[in-house]
Amino acid sequence: MSVRLSVDIGGTFTDVVLSQSGALTTVKVLTTYADPAAGVMQGIEDVLTRAGVQAGEVELVLHGTTLATNALIERRGADTALLTTAGHRDALEMAFENRFEQYDVNIDRPRPLVPRHWRLGISERVAADGEVLISLDASQVEEALANLVEQGVEAAAVAFLHSYANPRHEQQVAEIVLRNFPQLALTLSSDVCPEIREYERTSTTVANAYVKPLMSRYLASLENQLRAKGCGCEVLMMTSGGGLTTLQAARDYPIRLVESGPAGGAILAAHLADQHAIAQVVSFDMGGTTAKICMIDDGQPQHSRAFEVDRSYRFKKGSGLPVRIPVIEMVEIGAGGGSIASIDALQRVQVGPESAGSEPGPACYGRGGEFATVTDADVILGKLSPELFGGGKLQLDVTQARAAVQAQVAQPLQMDVAEGAHAIAEIVEDNMGAAARAHAAEWGKDVQGRCMIAFGGAAPLHAAALARKLKIDRVLVPPGAGVGSAIGFLLAPVSFEVVRSHYVLLDALQQRVVDELFADMRAEAAKVLSGAGETGAVMEKREAYMRYVGQGYEVAVDVSAMQTLAQAELRERFERVYRQLYGRTIPGMAVEILSWTLSLSSEQAAQVEQEQTPSAPERALEREVTLFDQGEPVEAFSVFREALEVGEQHPGPLLVVEEQTTTVVPTDFAVTKLSDGTLSVDRTSQT
Numbered sequence: 238m239s240v241r242l243s244v245d246i247g248g249t250f251t252d253v254v255l256s257q258s259g260a261l262t263t264v265k266v267l268t269t270y271a272d273p274a275a276g277v278m279q280g281i282e283d284v285l286t287r288a289g290v291q292a293g294e295v296e297l298v299l300h301g302t303t304l305a306t307n308a309l310i311e312r313r314g315a316d317t318a319l320l321t322t323a324g325h326r327d328a329l330e331m332a333f334e335n336r337f338e339q340y341d342v343n344i345d346r347p348r349p350l351v352p353r354h355w356r357l358g359i360s361e362r363v364a365a366d367g368e369v370l371i372s373l374d375a376s377q378v379e380e381a382l383a384n385l386v387e388q389g390v391e392a393a394a395v396a397f398l399h400s401y402a403n404p405r406h407e408q409q410v411a412e413i414v415l416r417n418f419p420q421l422a423l424t425l426s427s428d429v430c431p432e433i434r435e436y437e438r439t440s441t442t443v444a445n446a447y448v449k450p451l452m453s454r455y456l457a458s459l460e461n462q463l464r465a466k467g468c469g470c471e472v473l474m475m476t477s478g479g480g481l482t483t484l485q486a487a488r489d490y491p492i493r494l495v496e497s498g499p500a501g502g503a504i505l506a507a508h509l510a511d512q513h514a515i516a517q518v519v520s521f522d523m524g525g526t527t528a529k530i531c532m533i534d535d536g537q538p539q540h541s542r543a544f545e546v547d548r549s550y551r552f553k554k555g556s557g558l559p560v561r562i563p564v565i566e567m568v569e570i571g572a573g574g575g576s577i578a579s580i581d582a583l584q585r586v587q588v589g590p591e592s593a594g595s596e597p598g599p600a601c602y603g604r605g606g607e608f609a610t611v612t613d614a615d616v617i618l619g620k621l622s623p624e625l626f627g628g629g630k631l632q633l634d635v636t637q638a639r640a641a642v643q644a645q646v647a648q649p650l651q652m653d654v655a656e657g658a659h660a661i662a663e664i665v666e667d668n669m670g671a672a673a674r675a676h677a678a679e680w681g682k683d684v685q686g687r688c689m690i691a692f693g694g695a696a697p698l699h700a701a702a703l704a705r706k707l708k709i710d711r712v713l714v715p716p717g718a719g720v721g722s723a724i725g726f727l728l729a730p731v732s733f734e735v736v737r738s739h740y741v742l743l744d745a746l747q748q749r750v751v752d753e754l755f756a757d758m759r760a761e762a763a764k765v766l767s768g769a770g771e772t773g774a775v776m777e778k779r780e781a782y783m784r785y786v787g788q789g790y791e792v793a794v795d796v797s798a799m800q801t802l803a804q805a806e807l808r809e810r811f812e813r814v815y816r817q818l819y820g821r822t823i824p825g826m827a828v829e830i831l832s833w834t835l836s837l838s839s840e841q842a843a844q845v846e847q848e849q850t851p852s853a854p855e856r857a858l859e860r861e862v863t864l865f866d867q868g869e870p871v872e873a874f875s876v877f878r879e880a881l882e883v884g885e886q887h888p889g890p891l892l893v894v895e896e897q898t899t900t901v902v903p904t905d906f907a908v909t910k911l912s913d914g915t916l917s918v919d920r921t922s923q924t
Contacts, residue, residue: 240294242281242468245475245498245723246273246302249525249575249595250694252720252897253280255288255295256727262288263720265694265897267595267631273304274459278466292467299726301475301497304455305448309495309558310547312348314447315391315422319351320381320410321439322398323358329439337555347547347558350447355390357381359397359410365740367403378410382418394446396426396439401738404431422449429490430561432832433738437543441560444546445492452491456484473731473769478563479504479538480732480838483768493562495546496569499529501725503538503565506690508728509715509915511536517687519673520567521703522721523696525575525612526592530673531567532682533690539566539680540793542736542782542834563734563836568676572668574612574695575599578642578661580649588665600641603634609645611665611695613638614658618865620698620901622875625894659868666699670706681818688713692721697893697900701918705905712906716914719897730776732838733765743783743804743811743828751802751833755779758835771839782832783811785823791831792818864890866903881910888921 243254246268255262264284269276277300285292308314319329329349338344349356359378362371385393393414400407404427414423424446430438460472474487477496487494499522506520510533518533532539544564545557571590575598578588588611593599597606601613601623615621616638623633639654647657677684685708691700692715700712717724735758739750759777766775777797784791794811796802812822864873866889873890878900881893886909889902893916902908905922 239296240290241297241299241727242284242295243299243723243726244277244280244301245501245720245726246277246304247498247524247526247722248303248307248592249573249598251276251280252723253277253284254717254720254723254727255284255290257288257290261717261724263717263723263897265720267598270594270596273302274455274462277459278462281463281466281468293469295468296470298463298468298470298472299475299481299729300459300472301501301722301726302455302494303498305452305491305494306496306546308448308451309350309444312350313451314350315450316355316389317351317392317394317443317447318355318357318385318390319439319443320357320359320378320393320395320397322362323360325398325435326353326356326358328436329356329443332436333555335555345556347556350443350558351394355385355388357385361397361406363397363399363403363406365399365402367399369403369405373406373409375409375413378413379417382414382421386418386421390421391450392422392424392446394424394426394439394443396435396442398435400425400427401431401433401438404428422446422453424449429492430736431738432561432736433740434561437559437561440558441492441562444558444560445490448491449488452494453488456488460484471770475501475726475729476563476732477544477565478540478732478734478836479565479729480734480836481726481729481769482731482733482765485768486733486765492560495560495562496544496564496567498722499531499567499569500565501722501729502529502692503531503533503567503725504729505692505715505721505725506531507533507536507538508725509690509713510688512913513713513911513915515688519677519684519687519689519707519709521669521673521689521691521696521700522693523669523691523699524573524693525695526571526573526594527569527590528572528669528672528693528696529567529569530669530676531565532677532680534682540564541566542793561736563834566680568672570668570672572611572665572672574610574615576611576665577608578610578614578646578664579608580646584650586646586650586660586664588661588668599638601633601635601638602631603637607641609638609641609657609661611661613641614661615695615698617642617654617658618662619863619873620892621899622862622892622894655865655870656868659865662699662702666702666706669699669703673703673707681820684709686710690715692718694719694898697898699901701889701901701903701906704918704920705903710920712918714893714900714916714918717897718900719895730838730840731766731769731771732836733762734834734836735759735761736832736834738832739830741830742786743808743830746802746804746807746830748802754833755835758833759837762835762837766837766839769839774840776838776840778834778836778838780834781807781811781830782834783807783828783830786827786829793834862892864892864901866890871904878910878916881908881916883910883912885909
């Protein structure tokens with residue numbers, strides 16, 4: 238494609254990137270909460286004007302959004318009902334029946350998306366092997382749906398017991414809805430999550446139904462506005478698994494759009510790691526609302542099929558709403574530029590997870606914000622140029638930033654404003670470091686010694702300091718880092734993953750049955766790719782989810798290269814993955830397979846070049862600034878990124894300024910501009 242648009246809606250900023258045969262033009266605008274499409278269209282208008290491109294020349298639009306995530310977190314979805322097997326309507330609220338915080342007697346569990354009076358038990362029963370034990374009572378379904386519609390229910394989720402083994406009863410409900418209640422937005426568990434595990438399957442189905450009307454309206458509105466502007470091209474959506482999918486698939490499975498923006502950033506980091514032949518990478522994406530950290534080995538980010546939305550306890554696994562979707566595995570914490578700083582009852586500085594967002598935003602935005610945030614601290618510490626922020630479109634008010642930090646952090650702790658700002662920066666960096674180490678350990682990995690790839694509007698400001706805490710000696714900041722996730726969309730393939738639960742002991746595995754299963758899954762995935770216009774060669778990946786008999790969780794084993802599923806080889810592959818994750822295997826223990834996945838992907842998009850920005854003479858001038866480095870004021874230079882010459886090393890302290898972000902090079906680091914425009918920030922001394 239010669240002209241492509243990429244749009245990423247974040248919690249604070251909406252990023253828009255236009256690619257013309259690989260050359261980039263980028264724009265960052267504040268996210269408009271009341272109507273996210275308004276910010277998107279404003280960004281598109283700005284980037285088209287800046288690039289001198291007409292809307293009709295755009296050949297493809299790529300889009301990622303936090304709308305589904307925010308709807309789940311803020312409980313702004315549709316009035317939703319759940320139809321489930323009689324006697325099982327409380328499974329959604331009982332969850333795992335565990336205590337994720339065992340010492341808290343007032344434990345705060347996530348509130349179900351569906352209230353109990355809209356969770357209805359239907360007379361039917363299917364056994365685990367798919368045998369129908371009790372036929373569906375169609376008249377009960379019709380009566381229940383009629384009552385729900387009368388009460389104003391807009392969406393319905395259907396999750397019958399063992400429907401992954403036999404979906405017929407759920408399909409019968411779909412026929413009734415289509416015939417009598419077509420206004421209902423319907424989601425079947427056998428469509429969205431045909432996997433074993435009742436609670437996770439039900440939770441995923443309900444979450445999909447809950448956001449489906451909202452996402453359908455938004456996507457229809459955006460498509461209509463793009464058409465009205467003259468963009469008559471295809472629109473593809475970024476998914477949490479790191480691939481692009483069609484608008485129709487996004488409407489059917491909007492839950493797969495959760496974490497779509499961060500996935501784009503991981504794709505960019507993986508591309509850069511591969512380009513620079515770096516085997517072990519940790520990607521660091523810090524925007525206005527959150528920070529995301531992902532482990533990337535041999536050019537591939539860690540993938541998973543489980544994710545939690547809206548954790549009520551910070552970092553606590555099990556405290557959120559579980560969804561079973563393909564997702565790039567990463568840790569996300571409330572540590573962005575807009576994260577709010579405060580003092581707790583023990584006189585400790587706390588940062589996040591609450592964020593000032595874009596409305597009103599940090600105090601320094603001058604839009605009515607009164608809370609001290611990380612961005613306010615960065616301004617006080619000299620990391621941001623007030624007159625150059627956002628390309629000069631948003632002038633930062635240093636006086637407002639100082640007043641907020643003074644009132645909410647410095648004064649309560651009896652310190653000066655600079656010390657208060659330094660405390661905010663230290664805490665947020667410690668939080669991110671702790672999250673990175675915990676995430677790596679959970680997957681049997683280590684952060685120390687890796688290369689960090691930093692992107693997002695706030696990440697280059699904190700990357701070197703975070704690297705120092707994690708004992709990392711090298712940080713790469715790619716071109717266009719401030720809009721890194723949107724650039725990642727341009728590199729992502731069109732892809733779709735299908736899952737099926739089919740339980741079998743490894744010793745009883747039958748090749749014919751598995752072949753038929755994969756053929757059915759491939760047909761479903763191919764239909765989505767065909768809808769996106771991908772009719773050429775595709776890459777196919779197959780995985781088996783395996784565990785030792787009696788265990789509660791399984792590991793993913795890649796079986797793509799296996800022509801026949803020989804039991805000995807399959808066990809060897811399983812034990813290799815198991816040993817890498819847990820450090821040992823269990824000799825003589827039988828192995829079982831619970832689920833299978835198949836994904837189809839198009840060829841990855843061609844690489845993109847750095848942003849083409851004219852280098853006016855005044856933009857090459859260096860300026861002296863005062864930068865607080867490790868709490869001490871030092872005299873530093875500020876230089877525009879395009880003024881750096883390839884191959885020249887510049888020691889810190891230094892600020893490398895560009896339109897959407899600034900790279901801070903501390904005293905013990907030096908920066909070199911590489912041939913592809915990437916900044917390499919390397920440690921020169923150990924402190």
